[in-house]
Amino acid sequence: MTLEGKQLIGQSAVAANGAAINAINPATGETLSPAYAAGGKAEVDQACELAWAAFGTYRETGLEARARFLETIADEIEAIGDALIERGVAESGLPQARLQGERGRTCGQLRLFASVVRAGEWLDVRIDPALPEREPMPRVDLRQRHIGLGPVAVFGASNFPLAFSVAGGDTASALAAGCPVVVKAHSAHPGTSELVGRAVQRAVAKCNLPEGVFSLIYGSGREVGQGLVRDARIKAVGFTGSRSGGTALMQAAQERPEPIPVYAEMSSINPVFLLPEALKSRAKELGDAFVGSLNMGAGQFCTNPGLVIAQQGEGLEAFLDAAGEAVKGAQAHTMLTPGIHEAYTQGVEGLTQSRHAREVARGPAGDGPNTCQVGLFVAKAADFLSDEALQAEVFGATSLVIECADQAEVARVAEHLEGQLTATLQMDDGDLDAARGLLPILERRAGRVMANGWPTGVEVCHAMVHGGPYPATSDSRTTSVGSAAIHRFLRPVCYQNLPQGLLPEALRDGNPEGVSRLVDGKREA
């Protein structure tokens, strides 16, 4: 399949005339063809017009039809075959196996949302039947369901060219909720985006859906990104990226005549707490495993363990020795883009220059142009508590270990943290009381709390929360990974005293769609 370098607006491929966007192979520095001429106002307008026109039909697709559409997207992505993996490797510098896994996750989450759509719990159907005899006032018939918010703008993420880009988690959950999607492609992987975008286009056509259900635009954050968020026809935003990028979108969304929700997943340093008994029994093992998690994907995961917190002493010394040794042997992986590599280098430089952080070890430099030299630093808790710069995310495989005088100081550090996606406890049986003391703090600070694992590796399932208090995300009430993500793009509507013929199917007497309903406060299967 030949890449054409065009905007995908509905079922059309449209040549725009903005500045050329070319992917760069970060492993070689090579510029990749084709060039994607950036879109602007006109393309945003066309895509939003089509999305708005499609919304009325698409949000009323039946559960089965909508589920099949999601499954068809997955089928079409798989049908691309090796070309998708090859292009993804070339544009991201990520290893082939990682992109194969990511493709599996992408298709898996589309199919998970298909099953969620079919089950229909997301409709949250509630029926309070009329009580004409009630005193002092009769009750009228009231029925509730959820409907899609409207067209959603999705921003492709640099670090997940498949699972959080064109047909990734935000797109899958928005489509599942009945919302058309306009994607702004990430400029780092335009070819991968085109391949996936065309797969979605084909699925739209095969399922006989209105073409505006999906569009894909290439362009700058300023013109296309801000343009989408400010367009009156866009009703919600899904974003994964930097804190500055996310907060700019939040502000633009609030400045609209009609403010809209922004789901931005932004910044997290994912603290790992090494509790005393765990450190005593397995410091070396922890040090090795920690560096494995830290350097996975060149540390370019939102859940990368960027902060380790422990009480000083022999156990922590042993951990630092082991981790330092592991860092010295850690391969320097290629980073996603020259820009990300540059920002990483500056972030590490900031730690090197900090009068509060001390270098424990650096990994070997890499061979290629944009490799990530692993870094490990250490600082005193008192300095961490007073120096906000130490809490800034360094996107990449560098982490900071905080030495605390005692468990009380560990708790103070926990309490001082900004909102996080994850918080991790490394604990043995003897650490149960210490863990119990930290847990209430961590629950307030993070969307996911784990024991004896590492934060990298996010399962796509029903119980997952990939979210958390600001600045981890813009909205702690939701998750961007897992089936609960569908709720981000829904709102409730109540129907009072409507004739059966006007009611949506899910609300009609006899429950023709067979969905779970809360009737007079009682759950019906």
Added chain:
Amino acid sequence: MTLEGKQLIGQSAVAANGAAINAINPATGETLSPAYAAGGKAEVDQACELAWAAFGTYRETGLEARARFLETIADEIEAIGDALIERGVAESGLPQARLQGERGRTCGQLRLFASVVRAGEWLDVRIDPALPEREPMPRVDLRQRHIGLGPVAVFGASNFPLAFSVAGGDTASALAAGCPVVVKAHSAHPGTSELVGRAVQRAVAKCNLPEGVFSLIYGSGREVGQGLVRDARIKAVGFTGSRSGGTALMQAAQERPEPIPVYAEMSSINPVFLLPEALKSRAKELGDAFVGSLNMGAGQFCTNPGLVIAQQGEGLEAFLDAAGEAVKGAQAHTMLTPGIHEAYTQGVEGLTQSRHAREVARGPAGDGPNTCQVGLFVAKAADFLSDEALQAEVFGATSLVIECADQAEVARVAEHLEGQLTATLQMDDGDLDAARGLLPILERRAGRVMANGWPTGVEVCHAMVHGGPYPATSDSRTTSVGSAAIHRFLRPVCYQNLPQGLLPEALRDGNPEGVSRLVDGKREA
């Protein structure tokens, strides 16, 4: 019981030293005692400090204990007896029967939330058990529940001195979610607020809860209101009031270092569509019933029918004749405050001066100082579509009828509307197709769509949606009335691989709390 005029901070009654706040009896103009010295920074700080200290304990109260607390508040409010109704009448000008009904609703919704807490569906428990044998990667044990966001600032509403004030819907739903509440009393009914506030204080003490679970502060919107919203320990806001007030709080919440959700219920004109067959068969009946809804409570309901839309012709003429006659005989009720009366007078004056609106009828002037003279105006659809001023809410018993050339213009008017709390269809069997054409537009525009009723009268139940797109509310994804309101103050947390002893009860093996759980995507009772 003697009113003391003090701030209720936790279990204390504290004398503040700001400007005196006195209620005014709007029916007589009389200034009521005692004076409430306004609180400021110090009182906000104390209340937030206590609320924050209480949060950890309060959010982990068991389902039964929390439910009993809500029921105890209801019991304590009822135990105040007639004194509450008398003071409410004096401070609001509302009739005794209305306040008795409102007390019933207030206590009823506290008890509804108690039943919701006990049922435990709000926890949204999801369990994805470990799959150690899964290929290519095992799955770890993942469990999700919802926890309270943190302390909530609630703003008492002028138009519901009981049901949307100190222990009203926002307070009940926040307490149900496990969030301590700091209420800013509405300055129009400080005595009513004190009586209810002391009832909540007693309930806190009787239930042995930490005192910071509830505080009540009197003061200005600028000092106390903005002070609360900007306090780092406040994590969400509930507000019912004007559009300018609500948007100011939204902005303050966004400007915080950590932005927080604001649930502001602000402005709605609640369009009523009179469809042709209904107009043909029962124009006079509709005109009478409409004015009854319009003038209920002097038109001071958020769901007051401020806009009527119909196709011109004999039916509409007959409706206008009947409604005009009814207006001429409509009693002028006392409004809530001199300020609201003044704003109403200005709003009506605006319609009188508008070159697009024509007066159909005015009701008789009232006897007292702050009475609401009912008003009915009419305008052409073309003018309504071009003149945004005609869409502004006039808070009180005045409504505007829009004459459309045909049903296509009716649809254009519907499409032109801002977000609304409600939209109403008056329809006969022959109007089914016309209604079917409007319904998709109204679903996008309103939180509640009804047939053959009037928007005033909001049932507190499971299926109710008292919400809607901006500017009806700041957040269309929720409701402020009904049991689903609890979800506004919750966020999900995922627990990965935690030992049983660390897990919250609702997530433990064996389901000790007996709540509904989604296990591996399947609903367990």
